[in-house]
Amino acid sequence: MKIETFEIQYLQEAKDALKSAFFRKESDEIFNEWEFAERVLRSEGYLPGLCFIAREKDKIIGYNALTMASIGESKGLALGPLGVRQEYQNQGVGSCLVKESIQRARSAGYPWIVLLGGAYYSRFGFESGQPYGITVSDNPFENAHIQILFLDDKVKNEVSGKLIYCDAFYDERGNLL
Incomplete structure (x- = not known):
């Protein structure tokens, strides 16, 4: 397996990989992880x-994106969508994608990476955003799933407030998808 930088000619295959990872019968036809891959390109x-x-x-077999985000006055990155084709899951593909994302973000000088996710991400150093006062909405369930990885410890005390993703993650009314 090899991790490569995404290029536009890979879009349909990347969307197919994300759809394999996330499709469920109740999936929204427009607002879903595989369509985010295309929305992000226009963002x-x-x-x-x-x-x-x-x-x-x-x-x-997998896809991941880092996009611009802000928390209060601080600028950083949001991770996702991250997905691996079902038949390749639990084989370390997702971990490789996350590790590459962290390494490249650190090399580029970004201070933090944030995501909405579960305990899986703690193995990479992500921690709950709640102790830092980071929120994404008025929904306590969503706020409980904010995870942050500080790439620069000097900003830990400066990052607090509402998480704002890039425009690709909001519908036409400004609701987080």
């Missing part, structure tokens, strides 16, 4: 060098 928060694919021979 002001898109960072071409910080979107990745995992490839096994000639097949794209």
Whole structure:
């Protein structure tokens, strides 16, 4: 398996990998993880060098993106969507994508990476955003799932407030998708 920088010609295959990872009968046809991959490309928060694919021979088996985000006055990155084709899950592909994302974000000088997710991400150093006063909405359930990784410990005491993703993550009324 090889991790590569995403390029536009991989879009459909990346969407297929995300759909394999996330599709459920009740999935929304427009607002879902695989359509985010395309929405991100049209977003002001898109960072071409910080979107990745995992490839096994000639097949794209995973995708991850880092996009611009802010928490209060602090600027950093949001991780996701991250997905791996079902038949390749639990084989370390997602971990490789996350590790590459962290390494490239650190090299580029970003101070933090944030995401909405569970305990899986603690193995990479992500921690709850709640002790820092980070929120994403008025919904306590969503706020409980904010995870942050500080790439620069000097900003730990400066990051607090509402998490704002890039425009790709909101519908036309401004609701987080």
